Amino acid sequence: MSDHVPSPEPAVTDGRLLRGARTRRTVTRHAVDVASLEGLEGLSFGRLATDLRVSKSGIQTLFRTKRDLHLATVETARELFVDAVVRPAKAAPAGGARLRSLIEHWIDYAEKPLFAGGCFWAATLPEFDSRPGPVRDALARQRRQWLSLLAEEVRLASDAGEIAPLDPGLAAFQTDAVLNATNTALRLGERGATVRARRVIDGMLTRPA
Numbered sequence: 159m160s161d162h163v164p165s166p167e168p169a170v171t172d173g174r175l176l177r178g179a180r181t182r183r184t185v186t187r188h189a190v191d192v193a194s195l196e197g198l199e200g201l202s203f204g205r206l207a208t209d210l211r212v213s214k215s216g217i218q219t220l221f222r223t224k225r226d227l228h229l230a231t232v233e234t235a236r237e238l239f240v241d242a243v244v245r246p247a248k249a250a251p252a253g254g255a256r257l258r259s260l261i262e263h264w265i266d267y268a269e270k271p272l273f274a275g276g277c278f279w280a281a282t283l284p285e286f287d288s289r290p291g292p293v294r295d296a297l298a299r300q301r302r303q304w305l306s307l308l309a310e311e312v313r314l315a316s317d318a319g320e321i322a323p324l325d326p327g328l329a330a331f332q333t334d335a336v337l338n339a340t341n342t343a344l345r346l347g348e349r350g351a352t353v354r355a356r357r358v359i360d361g362m363l364t365r366p367a
Contacts (some may be wrong), residue, residue: 254320
């Protein structure tokens with residue numbers, strides 16, 4: 159998933175705008191948690207206003223439409239995921255070390271979990287995978303970014319002989335499938351889920367003796 163962050167906007171000094179920006183961040187952060195539990199369709203202006211004890215009209219002013227709320231929630235989830243998984247892994251050398259760091263941080267992200275319901279995309283992609291539109295496009299783009307990130311590190315590690323020779327796209331797909339299965343197992347309280355995930359991925363990545 160891309161860790162690109164837009165250039166900082168000019169500092170906001172107007173008190174009302176600052177309060178609006180803080181409220182927007184508060185709303186979207188809570189919305190991510192709700193969506194991770196109930197999907198994006200679980201979001202409504204009224205629900206969020208009640209949960210956060212703010213005015214419904216105030217939230218409507220910030221987001222205007224439910225679609226805009228959904229898109230803002232999806233983007234907030236991306237930013238939080240990048241901060242928790244992608245950026246820390248970037249500290250590791252490119253290739254095998256970074257690939258394993260990405261996987262470990264992803265497991266940590268699901269195990270803690272960062273969002274109340276576990277993986278945000280596991281909860282929201284099934285809702286929108288067959289519903290064309292901007293929300294589906296945003297979710298699909300984020301999935302492609304994540305798979306591309308995994309594939310690039312697989313390619314570098316494989317070329318360097320750090321892991322078994324693998325097809326990068328296939329290995330990324332398989333790794334993502336294991337991680338998503340791990341998220342489901344964690345949500346169901348299955349013991350040993352992360353141990354099994356690491357064993358499967360290690361078996362796939364380990365270079366034959």
